[in-house]
Amino acid sequence: MVRKPTSKESARKPNMREAILAAAEELFATNGFNAVSVRDIAQAAGANPGSVTYHFKTKDGLLLEIYRRHCGPMNLRRSELLAAAKRVRDLQDRLEAIVRAYVVPAFTSGSDLAGGGARFTRLRAVMSAEGNEVARKIIAQTFDDTSHAFIDAIHESLPHIPRTDIVWRSHFLLGALYYSLVTPDRVSRLSRGEADGSDAAGAIEQLVQATVAAFQAPALDQAAPARRRPVVSSKT
Amino acid sequence: MVRKPTSKESARKPNMREAILAAAEELFATNGFNAVSVRDIAQAAGANPGSVTYHFKTKDGLLLEIYRRHCGPMNLRRSELLAAAKRVRDLQDRLEAIVRAYVVPAFTSGSDLAGGGARFTRLRAVMSAEGNEVARKIIAQTFDDTSHAFIDAIHESLPHIPRTDIVWRSHFLLGALYYSLVTPDRVSRLSRGEADGSDAAGAIEQLVQATVAAFQAPALDQAAPARRRPVVSSKT
């Protein structure tokens, strides 16, 4: 009802709909959902507030469309890279390739959308922190399969580690990934300018290196359980 | 002007001010700052909206007071634990003790405030994701010193790792820590019920184990730099 498939396709002229999506993505990703008004988005896109209603009906609908736009391509890219990674023979290299297959699409473009991978991942991080209902629903039904696939693949590379530990560690990976996109300036600040938190390539290398080591850590249960907690008790 | 230091101290009767603080903390931590109205907070605390204005002047003032309440005690506790950790002789044990000194106060109570450590840390995670100005300011000037102290201590335990890498890895640690508190249900879901994401003790053990290994990973620069990137390039 909305698109017009006549003649030479579409998406040729400066598309207002796309401008609104891009502006919303950027604003949501940096300020959160509730802090951004429809009017803010319209203004940033050079559009009229009513135009947002026309294209996306509601503010939730706009968020939903942003997710629809990115989830598919990013999942596809991850699946491709995961499939390639699983073909790596050397076990150590394979683990690293799997982690890379998970991380890279989150930092770089998920499709041909202009460099939007990192922006969308940051958006996901913010929505997750805010407990956004729309996001929670679509994320659980879109990404859980992929997450399981990665967890299984990692588990195959590290069969001596219990699956529970793998789940925790991949959860930590996602948290680290999110946080790197949310506050890259903190890295620059704490490193006193020696590192650039906004440098995606650098962040990826650091994250992959650290995460591979984390996955390879000994399992919790069998790691000298009588020796744990050397200094600290849980209450003062 | 506000407190009344007459006779036997204060804070004896059911304190409305405390109830408002607790309710705000809980609501902000689960829904974000902008999604929660002053009226929501008042209702949750069993108070009148005007009462919030009376005690904290503005909504920002309320958030600020929450931070003031927790930052000091949590930093103090971390410093104590860090000092104790630095006295551990064995290098491996010391590193673990340092990480634990960083993690434990974030999960457990920062002071005698009822079990509020995890709640406050979750609040910080959410405010950080939302790019909240009030939070950003107070965090940078309150926690950066402590963060540097931890980074330095870790660096002393791992002198062969460049400080830049330590910064990145401790950044990942904080991200993982935040995310574990923000969406513990994801751990339960992905582990198919085998792990409980809300179990603080379990989360701490997993996080410490994984993070220690991550810190001990070889440095990026000197780790066979010609061999990196086995599968994936950075663009499709």
Next chain:
DNA sequence: TGATCTTTTGTACGATAGTACAAATCACAT
């Protein structure tokens, strides 16, 4: 050109936001 779409604009409406403030109430020293 004129008819028929789609898209954009402008404006308005009800709901709710943060905050201010006067009146009512409470706690307690004298």
Next chain:
DNA sequence: ATGTGATTTGTACTATCGTACAAAAGATCA
């Protein structure tokens, strides 16, 4: 008991929110 300062209540003001909708503008093809 009573006066006094601290607290709580109730209400109101203005701003802004998401959304609806009619009119204007633009595009497409007979």
